[in-house]
Amino acid sequence: MGFIDRLRAGLAKTRGALVERLQAVTARLRRIDETLFEELEAVLLQADVGVETTEALIEHLRRVARERRLEDPSRLIGALKERVRELLGEPVPMAENPDGPTVILVVGVNGAGKTTTIGKLAGYYRRQGKKVLLGAADTFRAAAIDQLVVWGQRAGADVIRQSEGSDPAAVAYDTVQAAKSRQADVVLIDTAGRLQNKANLMEELRKIRRVVGQQLPGAPHEVLLVLDATTGQNALQQARLFTEVAGVTGVALTKLDGTARGGVVVAIRREVGLPVKWVGVGEGMEDLQPFDPDAFVDALFETRETAP
Template sequence: MAEKISFWKRLVNGLTKTRNNFIKSIDYIFNGFTNIDEDFYEELEEVLIMGDIGVHTTEAILDDLREAVKKEHIKEPTQCKEFLINEIKQQMSLDETSFDFENKTSVVLVIGVNGVGKTTTIGKLAGKLKANGKKVMVAGADTFRAAASDQMKEWADRAGVEFIGGPEGSDPSAVVYDAVHAAKARGADVLLVDTAGRLHNKKNLMSELSKINNTISKEFPEAYRETLIVLDGTTGQNALVQAKEFSEVTDISGIVLTKLDGTAKGGIAIAIQSELKLPVKYIGVGETIDDLEKFNADDFVNALFYNEH
């Protein structure tokens, strides 16, 4: 339990910049207006968009808020704050099947551009699953980037799990083929696959991911499949753009949002979940192996708005 508290404490601390900018501006509107009028809605819209929540999500939230104000005869702007918070929690909550892959024989493809913390995330997730009693293996299928395989092996060693890689420049799907057969032979519960992050060359990336997916389907048809995209929380709207571009290349089942410690753009988590209809499944707030937690909408929004959880 102490571990969970310390994680959320780190999250609360990490979201300080977001709170100072975004939440202070929201409080100023709720406390500064005496009437709920067009000016109130316009100011609130501006603050939500500036907070990286995104135009689409902001419009959806404000439409629901206007409806609630009419329906429930809300007169005070301060009463709108609770509605806003509950609305965001609702938009971000995960369904019960979000973590099914953790309890099935599964292959998890991890995608994302270089520099977002992909390798680190795989290491942390491997450590987390192993700590929960799972037999985990890691495949280093990013054979394009120099030293990617070495870095991934280092994290796999740190997590205490087996690593399968290939030489630089080798065929990524051949690495996955070997890893899948090794995972089946050793009775692994979860195989985590690192992939290249060459989004600037969409055609190559698409064919590479397609070959990898075909290899998994052919060699391990019974495996439960998951594709997680790793996004850097400090990049704000850029993270949203990346997720959209990757979703044109391959199907994505969930998001890992990293580097939430110290970002002024924590609102991006809300935009991603709402605009892409993709659940944020894990969040990262640091560099050590236990700095990855399952996403919890209530805890996140409370950390964002209330400085608590």
């Protein structure tokens, strides 16, 4: 099964909670009126599209219905698909450093799939023929270090690590130094995801960024935030927080296959302004792939209606 097919299968729960329910509403209510818009709004909210984005989408549908003089409610599904595609924008590729290793700082709360995502990213870059080095800078948990080592072995990437409780910035320093000396192409640095004390998290990430930048001007070239799609609106709040404290440049959204809350993709893009750069729809090494807005929207709506 190719990734497009896995994406379509992975979005089945979200498609059922969003598109199929929207289709049921438009089939049941045969007039375009406020009752219809209220029910459409409820469906969007329950699929974790978010309050602000839902309100904007409903207002857009009202305007489309008025301007195009629509009478058939089912025609609004095509208009919604068209608008969602517009909001997601164009694909935003990962940054690359042409003068040396590309350093990617990976952030996110514990439990979001951060370490697993790093392993899958390592596998992706290794399949492209790149030399990858991993940095175990989540020194708060010994399990995180051990897990990263296992993923590094699976991907064929070396891991730079120190003992539990070591200074995360020191690990980041060692990782960049090793990457330069070993002529690595891509560096992926894991970080702790503790949210209990925002000030400590902010200072730790600032220190890592400062140390990395001192060793390699322009680094980190990406700050990738890993979000668990199953958490819905909590993922949106995490996106706002980490963007504030870490200067996030893109999102890797995991566990899309396990949730009906995939609508949060739209909210992340519209409300936080972050591009989704990777999506994960399974446990396998190849189940994390670059985000393709066209493929996502087609897989979500699947019936491929044309907008009016």
